Amino acid sequence: MTIPFLDLRAGYVELKSEIDAAVARALDSGHYILGPEVEAFETEFARYAGAGQCIGVGNGLDALILSLRALDIGPGDEVIVPSHTFVATWLAVAAVGARIVPVEPDAGTMNIDVTRLAQALTPATRAIIPVHLYGQPADLGPILALARAHGLRVIEDAAQAHGARYRGRPIGAHGDLVCWSFYPGKNLGAFGDGGAVTTDDAVLAERLRALHNYGSSRKYVNDEQGLNSRLDPIQAAILRVKLRHLAEWNDRRRAIARFYLDGLAGSGVTLPTVPDWCDPVWHLFVVQDEGRDALQARLASLGIGSLIHYPIPPHRQKAFAELGFAPGDLPIAERLARTVLSLPMGPQLSLDDAGRIVDAILRR
Numbered sequence: 071m072t073i074p075f076l077d078l079r080a081g082y083v084e085l086k087s088e089i090d091a092a093v094a095r096a097l098d099s100g101h102y103i104l105g106p107e108v109e110a111f112e113t114e115f116a117r118y119a120g121a122g123q124c125i126g127v128g129n130g131l132d133a134l135i136l137s138l139r140a141l142d143i144g145p146g147d148e149v150i151v152p153s154h155t156f157v158a159t160w161l162a163v164a165a166v167g168a169r170i171v172p173v174e175p176d177a178g179t180m181n182i183d184v185t186r187l188a189q190a191l192t193p194a195t196r197a198i199i200p201v202h203l204y205g206q207p208a209d210l211g212p213i214l215a216l217a218r219a220h221g222l223r224v225i226e227d228a229a230q231a232h233g234a235r236y237r238g239r240p241i242g243a244h245g246d247l248v249c250w251s252f253y254p255g256k257n258l259g260a261f262g263d264g265g266a267v268t269t270d271d272a273v274l275a276e277r278l279r280a281l282h283n284y285g286s287s288r289k290y291v292n293d294e295q296g297l298n299s300r301l302d303p304i305q306a307a308i309l310r311v312k313l314r315h316l317a318e319w320n321d322r323r324r325a326i327a328r329f330y331l332d333g334l335a336g337s338g339v340t341l342p343t344v345p346d347w348c349d350p351v352w353h354l355f356v357v358q359d360e361g362r363d364a365l366q367a368r369l370a371s372l373g374i375g376s377l378i379h380y381p382i383p384p385h386r387q388k389a390f391a392e393l394g395f396a397p398g399d400l401p402i403a404e405r406l407a408r409t410v411l412s413l414p415m416g417p418q419l420s421l422d423d424a425g426r427i428v429d430a431i432l433r434r
């Protein structure tokens with residue numbers, strides 16, 4: 071591909087001297103599990119996300135599982151999730167033995183449709199997991215209001231939304247617990263796996279600190295059956311460097327998104343809807359098109375990479391066959407799976423290349 075979907079190595083090259091120094095410092099510290107780099111990152115990321123506390127964990131899926139565990143959600147409980155999301159959101163609910171209750175997205179924003187939430191509630195509902203998909207915040211106001219009215223917890227899946235804002239306030243502590251992934255391709259990405267949970271709730275934070283470290287708050291004393299899911303100190307050192315550049319890198323994504331939105335207006339592809347109450351960080355730039363497969367093939371023939379997020383909705387995955395969903399049960403998620411296409415997007419994508427992509431779509 072002459073224009074790859076995402077050039078991760080270019081991100082390393084841009085920050086090479088800072089990152090190499092941070093890795094050397096982490097190795098030299100003598101702390102290879104937890105320790106000062108992890109603690110410093112937790113402090114810095116909590117501040118960035120506007121949250122009182124941050125607990126580094128092994129990855130984004132574990133952040134979700136640990137959050138559900140910290141809220142004692144398990145068998146007999148129901149958790150509302152979007153039908154249109156990355157499979158991890160569903161896997162976390164299944165992992166704790168709770169029942170997955172999918173709610174369809176709004177076709178424009180592609181985020182959970184808050185007008186459909188009330189009808190999904192039952193006496194067994196314990197929590198809602200909104201996903202800030204593609205870097206655009208879900209409509210948290212009505213979600214939090216519904217949760218308050220019914221005594222539910224809100225766990226945000228913010229794996230794609232580092233730096234995004236909802237009604238002017240950063241994503242990080244609107245809900246009870248906010249789950250992050252630092253998978254390399256995310257807006258704040260490590261060079262390996264990583265994740266975190268942010269929260270303003272000191273009691274839940276204490277619980278998570280134990281749960282992510284064998285259920286132990288004092289070495290060799292185990293109060294409950296926890297996991298081993300800790301943020302690696304070398305990754306924490308790398309993330310501290312990248313956090314310092316995140317605001318600027320998100321601004322570059324915003325500039326590319328504006329360019330796409332202007333350049334592709336009237337092109338025939340359906341552009342993402344951005345409500346005025348949110349400030350997205352464009353983890354992905356996702357268009358919809360009935361002729362998606364042909365469009366993707368044409369872009370590929372011109373050397374332009376693109377991806378589909380996601381080609382099979384969770385309820386149609388073999389992994390969830392036991393839930394008994396049939397084709398057509400969640401039609402909006404199924405239509406999005408057939409029509410979405412993610413255009414190249416990242417802080418190292420040039421506006422020149424974005425221009426070539428726009429031209430290729432206009433002249434299809």
Ligand SMILES: *Cc1c(COP(=O)(O)O)cnc(C)c1O
Nearest residue numbers: 129130131156158229251252253
């Ligand atoms: C990436 C991602 C996750 C999982 O994160 P990992 O670190 O890969 O486990 C969860 N939810 C969403 C929406 C994601 O994009």
